[in-house]
Amino acid sequence: xxxxxxxxxxxxxxxxxxxxxxxxxxxxxxxxxxxxxxxxxxxxxxxxxxxxxxxxxxxxxxxxxxxxxxxxxxxxxxxxxxxxxxxxxxxxxxxxxxxxxxxxxxxxxxxxxxxxxxxxxxxxxxxxxxxxxxxxxxxxxxxxxxxxxxxxxxxxxxxxxxxxxxxxxxxxxxxxxxxxxxxxxxxxxxxxxxxxxxxxxxxxxxxxxxxxxxxxxxxxxxxxxxxxxxxxxxxxxxxxxxxxxxxxxxxxxxxxxxxxxxxxxxxxxxxxxxxxxxxxxxxxxxxxxxxxxxxxxxxxxxxxxxxxxxxxxxxxxxxxxxxxxxxxxxxxxxxxxxxxxxxxxxxxxxxxxxxxxxxxxxxxxxxxxxxxxxxxxxxxxxxxxxxxx
Amino acid sequence: xxxxxxxxxxxxxxxxxxxxxxxxxxxxxxxxxxxxxxxxxxxxxxxxxxxxxxxxxxxxxxxxxxxxxxxxxxxxxxxxxxxxxxxxxxxxxxxxxxxxxxxxxxxxxxxxxxxxxxxxxxxxxxxxxxxxxxxxxxxxxxxxxxxxxxxxxxxxxxxxxxxxxxxxxxxxxxxxxxxxxxxxxxxxxxxxxxxxxxxxxxxxxxxxxxxxxxxxxxxxxxxxxxxxxxxxxxxxxxxxxxxxxxxxxxxxxxxxxxxxxxxxxxxxxxxxxxxxxxxxxxxxxxxxxxxxxxxxxxxxxxxxxxxxxxxxxxxxxxxxxxxxxxxxxxxxxxxxxxxxxxxx
Numbered sequence: 064x065x066x067x068x069x070x071x072x073x074x075x076x077x078x079x080x081x082x083x084x085x086x087x088x089x090x091x092x093x094x095x096x097x098x099x100x101x102x103x104x105x106x107x108x109x110x111x112x113x114x115x116x117x118x119x120x121x122x123x124x125x126x127x128x129x130x131x132x133x134x135x136x137x138x139x140x141x142x143x144x145x146x147x148x149x150x151x152x153x154x155x156x157x158x159x160x161x162x163x164x165x166x167x168x169x170x171x172x173x174x175x176x177x178x179x180x181x182x183x184x185x186x187x188x189x190x191x192x193x194x195x196x197x198x199x200x201x202x203x204x205x206x207x208x209x210x211x212x213x214x215x216x217x218x219x220x221x222x223x224x225x226x227x228x229x230x231x232x233x234x235x236x237x238x239x240x241x242x243x244x245x246x247x248x249x250x251x252x253x254x255x256x257x258x259x260x261x262x263x264x265x266x267x268x269x270x271x272x273x274x275x276x277x278x279x280x281x282x283x284x285x286x287x288x289x290x291x292x293x294x295x296x297x298x299x300x301x302x303x304x305x306x307x308x309x310x311x312x313x314x315x316x317x318x319x320x321x322x323x324x325x326x327x328x329x330x331x332x333x334x335x336x337x338x339x340x341x342x343x344x345x346x347x348x349x350x351x352x353x354x355x356x357x358x359x360x361x362x363x364x365x366x367x368x369x370x371x372x373x374x375x376x377x378x379x380x381x382x383x384x385x386x387x388x389x390x391x392x393x394x395x396x397x398x399x400x401x402x403x404x405x406x407x408x409x410x411x412x413x414x415x416x417x418x419x420x421x422x423x424x425x426x427x428x429x430x431x432x433x434x435x436x437x438x439x440x441x442x443x444x445x446x447x448x449x450x451x452x
Numbered sequence: 453x454x455x456x457x458x459x460x461x462x463x464x465x466x467x468x469x470x471x472x473x474x475x476x477x478x479x480x481x482x483x484x485x486x487x488x489x490x491x492x493x494x495x496x497x498x499x500x501x502x503x504x505x506x507x508x509x510x511x512x513x514x515x516x517x518x519x520x521x522x523x524x525x526x527x528x529x530x531x532x533x534x535x536x537x538x539x540x541x542x543x544x545x546x547x548x549x550x551x552x553x554x555x556x557x558x559x560x561x562x563x564x565x566x567x568x569x570x571x572x573x574x575x576x577x578x579x580x581x582x583x584x585x586x587x588x589x590x591x592x593x594x595x596x597x598x599x600x601x602x603x604x605x606x607x608x609x610x611x612x613x614x615x616x617x618x619x620x621x622x623x624x625x626x627x628x629x630x631x632x633x634x635x636x637x638x639x640x641x642x643x644x645x646x647x648x649x650x651x652x653x654x655x656x657x658x659x660x661x662x663x664x665x666x667x668x669x670x671x672x673x674x675x676x677x678x679x680x681x682x683x684x685x686x687x688x689x690x691x692x693x694x695x696x697x698x699x700x701x702x703x704x705x706x707x708x709x710x711x712x713x714x715x716x717x718x719x720x721x722x723x724x725x726x727x728x729x730x731x732x733x734x735x736x737x738x739x740x741x742x743x744x745x746x747x748x749x750x751x752x753x754x755x756x757x758x759x760x761x762x763x764x765x766x767x768x769x770x771x772x773x774x775x776x777x778x779x780x781x782x783x784x785x786x787x788x789x790x791x792x793x794x795x796x
Contacts, residue, residue: 218554224530226529259517419563
């Protein structure tokens with residue numbers, strides 16, 4: 064950060080008093096400001112410089128991601144998932160976030176970011192246990208360095224800051240990347256997390272996926288800021304604005320922010336402008352709050368289509384590569400389908416196992432009670448009643 | 453006096469000093485312990501409980517944070533996820549409410565939702581309760597909110613020795629502890645030696661502070677001295693009262709409480725928290741469920757009124773006092789009342 068010189072103490076002869084005594088170093092806001100337009104790579108000269116291997120890697124993940132979204136949505140229709148908040152249309156953000164991190168780094172996803180977790184390497188089935196309903200978090204966050212998919216909005220952001228700060232206190236060069244939506248930026252925890260991150264210069268990157276809507280409420284009713292990236296300036300960190308459907312652009316901006324954080328440069332706020340093509344969840348009716356024309360305009364700016372145009376222009380989208388990519392995605396979907404249709408083995412006694420490190424006397428009694436109820440139920444061979452009047 | 457004897461000599465110490473010593477010893481013994489909160493660094497906390505810790509252990513071990521309780525607790529969650537053991541200070545009871553969502557949705561549930569992968573060894577110190585003439589928002593007895601949240605432990609010391617021992621036990625616990633410090637007891641004194649601070653008790657054990665045969669007063673934190681005073685005064689009325697200090701509201705020590713009530717046959721629960729849906733209702737129900745045939749009278753409560761915390765010039769009417777406790781003990785259906793027709 065650039066610290067400006069303190070304001071001068073010159074005063075008019077016999078006139079007004081000087082400025083108040085200074086106690087706070089002033090920071091030049093100019094370098095923190097985001098660009099006026101979202102940063103883009105695809106279709107520009109910069110795209111020609113992109114590594115072909117990276118482009119192909121991003122493309123494979125985008126196609127897999129899209130297939131994952133359609134498969135998970137299908138699983139909700141078949142009653143296997145209680146709900147699925149699809150990230151169709153936002154795959155570039157999801158994939159770029161996962162690929163911008165090193166193995167030792169941590170990802171802090173929200174409930175719409177299952178895909179980012181899967182692109183980072185999480186078992187697609189483990190990522191969905193929350194939504195299948197067998198356990199809240201189906202994976203060990205420490206093993207994969209992915210925090211639990213977070214449902215209360217923006218509350219995972221301070222966790223990312225705390226973890227990043229703790230890593231630095233311990234001398235580890237670990238970076239935390241936290242994901243949030245446009246609606247989440249209105250939450251108090253968003254503000255507090257960004258403020259703590261900047262004050263502590265914590266190695267953390269915030270990615271706002273601005274997909275236009277918080278369920279039904281459009282961005283215009285969410286904020287009056289020039290852009291969400293501009294909010295960074297008030298905290299003293301750089302704000303970056305990027306085309307969220309341009310996968311290499313998002314990947315580049317995030318990679319740079321992660322590098323900066325790792326090298327001690329502090330936090331960055333990235334706003335990726337994208338669009339939620341599907342409804343909020345399968346339980347939502349998006350036609351009540353947006354027009355088909357608007358959705359069509361965004362479909363024309365689809366992250367996969369944009370990549371295909373680039374790959375084709377560079378002669379990288381060969382028939383073999385396209386087919387292998389498609390087949391790989393189908394294989395993943397078939398495996399997901401098959402394993403999601405297996406009934407998970409549930410032990411009702413697990414309800415009491417992880418409330419505390421050790422069960423309290425009262426929890427032991429309640430566990431005994433449930434066990435006795437289940438034994439009696441098995442003895443009389445009555446089906447379990449889901450709900451009692 | 454030998455140097456060793458001098459070092460372990462018991463001399464008057466305040467509860468605040470015992471708490472400071474507990475934090476200091478925890479910081480010295482365990483490098484993963486980090487104290488954090490508003491004004492805990494240079495100032496030493498508004499109650500001076502963290503006095504000297506930043507100077508001794510550095511700003512990273514005793515961290516002044518921005519003024520934002522949700523941010524403090526939320527970042528502490530992330531630190532715990534990375535293997536640290538944060539000790540968070542909330543400045544006052546009512547100022548802890550902004551952190552409520554982090555506490556309920558994450559601190560209390562993280563171990564459970566991750567099947568034990570992410571334990572939350574966090575201690576959240578909160579000065580609580582009234583009786584210090586505080587202006588509004590500085591005197592809430594907020595324990596009932598925390599007790600309604602499975603996954604949390606709720607602990608409150610009432611003696612100088614317990615302030616040290618329970619805080620050490622809370623910090624050592626692998627589960628989150630809401631550690632409620634009775635403000636009006638911060639400057640209470642007892643003979644205590646920081647060099648021989650006493651045993652670190654396991655959380656979840658109540659203590660019988662006074663033996664008695666006729667009725668049990670069940671209390672905790674700021675109301676313990678009031679109950680002990682009431683028990684002394686009751687001797688003049690011919691009642692021999694037992695006093696149980698819960699120390700830990702969660703886990704709850706049914707065994708000690710019920711053993712006492714089975715001996716005495718009568719019980720009064722005393723706390724500052726409002727009576728409606730307060731801890732006393734739960735405690736009375738537990739006693740009734742477990743000791744019904746031993747009870748000579750319904751379990752009664754002396755609690756704060758069901759009102760927002762009053763202004764300081766009126767707070768004495770709200771807080772459980774000796775007279776109200778004795779009046780309540782008198783309503784425990786003593787046989788003479790019934791024979792004289794004075795029962796309810």
